[in-house]
Amino acid sequence: MIEFDRVSFSYGTRRILKDVSFSINADERVAILGESGGGKTTVLKLILGLIRPNAGGIIIDEMEINDKTEDELRPIRMKFSVVFQEGALFDSLSVKENVAFYLREYTRMSEEEINQKVKELLRMVGLEHAMEMIPEELSGGMHRRVAIARSLAAFESKMFLYDEPTAGLDPANSDIICGLIHDLSKNGKGFVIITQKVTDAIKVADRFMVLKEGMIIFDGQKEQFIRTTLPELRIFLSELNLILKDQ
Amino acid sequence: MIGEMEKEIIKLKELVSELQDFYFLSIRGLLGLMRKPFYFKDTIEQMDYAGAGSFVIVLLVSFFLGMALSLQLSAELSRVGLKMYTGSIVGVSIVRELGPVVTALVFAGRVGSGMASELGSMILGHQVDTLRVFGVDPLKKLVTPRIWSSIVMLPVLTIIGDAISLLGGYFIAVYVSHQSSTVYWSSVREVFTFENVFAGAVKPFLFGYLIACISCYTGLSTRGGARGLRRTTTRAVVISFIMIIVADFILTRILLYILGFSV
Numbered sequence: 001m002i003e004f005d006r007v008s009f010s011y012g013t014r015r016i017l018k019d020v021s022f023s024i025n026a027d028e029r030v031a032i033l034g035e036s037g038g039g040k041t042t043v044l045k046l047i048l049g050l051i052r053p054n055a056g057g058i059i060i061d062e063m064e065i066n067d068k069t070e071d072e073l074r075p076i077r078m079k080f081s082v083v084f085q086e087g088a089l090f091d092s093l094s095v096k097e098n099v100a101f102y103l104r105e106y107t108r109m110s111e112e113e114i115n116q117k118v119k120e121l122l123r124m125v126g127l128e129h130a131m132e133m134i135p136e137e138l139s140g141g142m143h144r145r146v147a148i149a150r151s152l153a154a155f156e157s158k159m160f161l162y163d164e165p166t167a168g169l170d171p172a173n174s175d176i177i178c179g180l181i182h183d184l185s186k187n188g189k190g191f192v193i194i195t196q197k198v199t200d201a202i203k204v205a206d207r208f209m210v211l212k213e214g215m216i217i218f219d220g221q222k223e224q225f226i227r228t229t230l231p232e233l234r235i236f237l238s239e240l241n242l243i244l245k246d247q
Numbered sequence: 248m249i250g251e252m253e254k255e256i257i258k259l260k261e262l263v264s265e266l267q268d269f270y271f272l273s274i275r276g277l278l279g280l281m282r283k284p285f286y287f288k289d290t291i292e293q294m295d296y297a298g299a300g301s302f303v304i305v306l307l308v309s310f311f312l313g314m315a316l317s318l319q320l321s322a323e324l325s326r327v328g329l330k331m332y333t334g335s336i337v338g339v340s341i342v343r344e345l346g347p348v349v350t351a352l353v354f355a356g357r358v359g360s361g362m363a364s365e366l367g368s369m370i371l372g373h374q375v376d377t378l379r380v381f382g383v384d385p386l387k388k389l390v391t392p393r394i395w396s397s398i399v400m401l402p403v404l405t406i407i408g409d410a411i412s413l414l415g416g417y418f419i420a421v422y423v424s425h426q427s428s429t430v431y432w433s434s435v436r437e438v439f440t441f442e443n444v445f446a447g448a449v450k451p452f453l454f455g456y457l458i459a460c461i462s463c464y465t466g467l468s469t470r471g472g473a474r475g476l477r478r479t480t481t482r483a484v485v486i487s488f489i490m491i492i493v494a495d496f497i498l499t500r501i502l503l504y505i506l507g508f509s510v
Contacts, residue, residue: 012261013254050376074382082380084373091374102381105284163373 001026001079001159002047002192007056009042016042018214019056024207026158028190031201033236034211040194041085043211044163047192048080049073061158081157085164087147089135095122096131099150121149125180141173148180160184160191166200178203198236202226210236265468272390272467273460279384279391286392293396297358301404308353309346309408313415316340321424330424334431337416338438342447346409348495351454354401355487359462362393363483366466367476375467385467394459401455402448409447442506450498457494458487 002024009017016039024030034040045051046058049065058065060076068076089098099118103109109117122128125145130138138146144165151160162181166174174197181204185191195201201208208225210218210233217232218225228237317337324330366389369375375385413435420426465483469475503510 013257045376048376048380050379070379070384077380077382080380082377084377086372088373088377090377091372105381105383 001061001190003057003059004043004046005057005059007046007053007058009039009046009051009053016214017046017053020211020214020216021056022209022216022219024190024192026190027188028207029185029205030190030192030207030209031205032192032194032209032211033196033198033201036196038211039214040211041163044082044161044192044194047161048077048082079158080161081151081159082161083144083147083151083163083165085167086140087135087143089138089143089146089150091135093134094131095127095133095135095138095146098135098146099153101150102153117153118149121153122146124152125149126176139173140169141176144169144173144177145180148177148184152184157189159189162191162193162195164195165193166195166197174200175203268468269460269464272386272464273456275386276390276394276460276463277456279387280395282387284387286388289388290392290395293392294400296361297354297393297396298400298403301354301357301400302407304357305350305353305404305408306411308349309411310415312345312349313337313341313412313417314419316345316412317416317419318423321420321426325424330426331430332434333420333424333426334416334434335438337420338413338435339443341409341412341416342438342443344447344495344499346412347405347447347450347454348491350405350408351401351451351458351491352488354397354404354455355458355462355491356484358397359458359487360480360484362459362462363466363469364476364480366463367469367479370467370469371472371476390459390463390467393463394456397455397459398452399455401458402451405447405451442508446499446502446506449502450495453494453498454491457490461487461490 002022004020004022007017007020008015020039020043032040032043042051046053047060049058049068052066061079063076065073065076089095090101093101096115096118097104099121100114103114103117118131119128122131125148127142127145127149130142130146135143135146148165151157160181165181166177169177178200181191181193185204191204193201193205202222206222208218208220208222209216212232218228218230220228225233226237317333320333320336321330324333324336366375369389375389378385378388416435417428417431420431421428462483465479465486469479471478
């Protein structure tokens with residue numbers, strides 16, 4: 001589904017990614033970990049073709065996307081349901097209008113059908129009561145849940161992409177979001193979650209990739225990740241050990 | 248040494264690419280109205296923000312501008328016994344030059360900075376990325392309505408501002424400088440020739456287009472959090488101010504030539 005072949009990316013003179021290569025299947029549940037500024041969100045933007053690499057190839061569903069135009073990228077982006085950092089809800093629209101955004105833009109559904117669909121999606125994330133609220137009235141956790149509902153409204157995607165979905169949330173709200181992410185992957189639809197919080201990643205993902213200074217320093221399954229002795233992963237693992245001890 | 252040179256080359260490349268991006272945004276944003284989908288609701292909302300929202304501030308600034316100008320001219324002209332020309336000089340200055348320029352500066356300060364900061368925060372909040380993921384062209388959805396609302400609303404505000412400035416001039420001429428009301432208005436009326444009105448009417452269209460393009464471009468190129476947003480807003484206003492003044496000079500020169508004025 002997603003293939004990176006020796007991808008490099010720079011912002012001006014600052015190198016963000018160096019020769020990054022990996023491949024992810026559509027049914028995999030992958031967490032990309034790393035410190036802030038390490039290039040995690042850049043990876044997500046490259047997958048979606050929102051930015052272009054300086055070198056290397058990106059292949060989505062056996063299609064090289066490097067030289068595609070915005071129009072050509074549209075169907076490729078529709079293969080993903082995306083939840084950006086902090087939800088990225090449209091401030092000027094209500095929760096209902098945010099969730100209905102794609103339905104209004106791209107389908108011929110009647111207002112009645114749109115209402116029904118929006119209610120159904122908001123019920124899935126436990127926010128059917130918040131339909132008429134505006135984003136500034138929502139808590140951080142509610143923001144993310146509305147963003148997840150909106151991403152589900154968009155299209156029949158093959159995979160989810162989550163960018164720091166639990167950043168800045170308290171443990172209770174983080175648990176709700178992780179639960180949602182886990183539930184949505186039950187029908188075999190995989191995801192890539194980008195996060196700094198190893199404790200959240202461990203709850204939902206099976207495969208772990210760690211980015212440091214623009215390079216992948218670890219790529220393996222959950223068991224390998226927990227047992228790794230790589231000194232660079234000490235920070236992540238010490239946090240994880242505390243959690244495992246508590247359990 | 249080579250590293251430094253490489254950095255300079257990268258900077259130069261970035262500058263060229265920025266100019267290219269600005270050119271594309273300006274053209275595609277303007278022509279966006281010709282291609283489906285049409286975002287009429289967004290355009291109306293922007294017109295309301297740019298036009299109705301700026302109405303009071305334009306009234307206030309224009310009124311005091313007219314009064315200050317009339318006061319200065321009355322004081323100076325009365326020394327040489329030519330007070331009766333106050334109306335015509337206020338009229339020419341306002342209609343041909345000060346009205347369009349001052350209204351455009353006020354518009355850039357209020358509407359341009361608002362556009363830049365709004366688009367900047369949409370970039371930082373990944374809302375523009377979300378639009379692109381949903382298959383919506385941000386230029387058509389965000390830039391085209393802003394460009395057209397500025398092109399339509401700035402000339403309207405300029406006409407209103409000109410009228411209010413002339414009214415401000417009238418108050419000073421009649422109630423402070425004790426001139427005849429009839430003399431003031433008849434000398435103002437003399438100014439309303441095709442050449443003067445045309446020279447003043449063309450400018451706001453170009454200024455509106457420039458302000459919207461500069462503000463949208465700087466907004467959409469925001470990087471680096473709250474500090475980046477502050478930089479964006481400042482940049483949008485400063486560049487708009489400079490471009491208004493420069494464009495005004497160039498346009499004045501061209502219009503004087505076309506309309507057959509000798510300098």
